[in-house]
Each structure stands twice: as structure tokens, then as C-alpha cells.
Amino acid sequence: MSPQDANEKLRALLVGVNLTRPKPDRPLSSPALGYILNKVGLRIGLKNIGIHMFRRSFATHLYDHGRKY
Numbered sequence: 001m002s003p004q005d006a007n008e009k010l011r012a013l014l015v016g017v018n019l020t021r022p023k024p025d026r027p028l029s030s031p032a033l034g035y036i037l038n039k040v041g042l043r044i045g046l047k048n049i050g051i052h053m054f055r056r057s058f059a060t061h062l063y064d065h066g067r068k069y
Contacts, residue, residue, distance in 0.1 A: 013040050 001009075017039045021028060028036075034051050041049030 010040075013043050 014036075017036060019036065021032065030051060037049050037051060037054055041047070
């Protein structure tokens with residue numbers, strides 16, 4: 001999948017998810033990121049996806065492709 005295709009698919013999954021931050025000049029908080037991941041996870045059929053699961057999956061992906069993080 002090309003980066004452009006992945007970006008389009010992610011945008012489609014995020015339709016209707018509230019991405020506004022209470023303080024726009026600050027980074028996303030852990031609960032806000034957890035909310036976004038949970039909403040996207042439910043749309044693709046995953047239950048109880050959390051920040052740690054996402055982090056570990058990403059690290060495994062990097063490891064499988066020969067990259068260190």
C-alpha cells in the first residue's frame with residue numbers, strides 16, 4: 001500500500017471522530033490519543049485497542065523490517 005493510499009484510508013476512518021484539542025497549542029494528551037485509537041479500532045473491527053497496543057505493534061513492524069527504534 002502506498003503512503004498516499006494509507007493516508008486516504010486513515011482519513012476515511014477518522015470521519016466523524018472529534019480531533020479538536022481543548023488547548024490547540026499543546027500536544028495530544030494520552031486520553032485524547034486513546035479516544036482516537038479506540039474509535040478507529042472499533043471501525044476496523046478491533047475492540048479495546050489502546051496506546052500501548054499501538055506502540056508495541058508499531059515497534060514490531062519496525063523490527064520486522066530491520067529498523068531499530
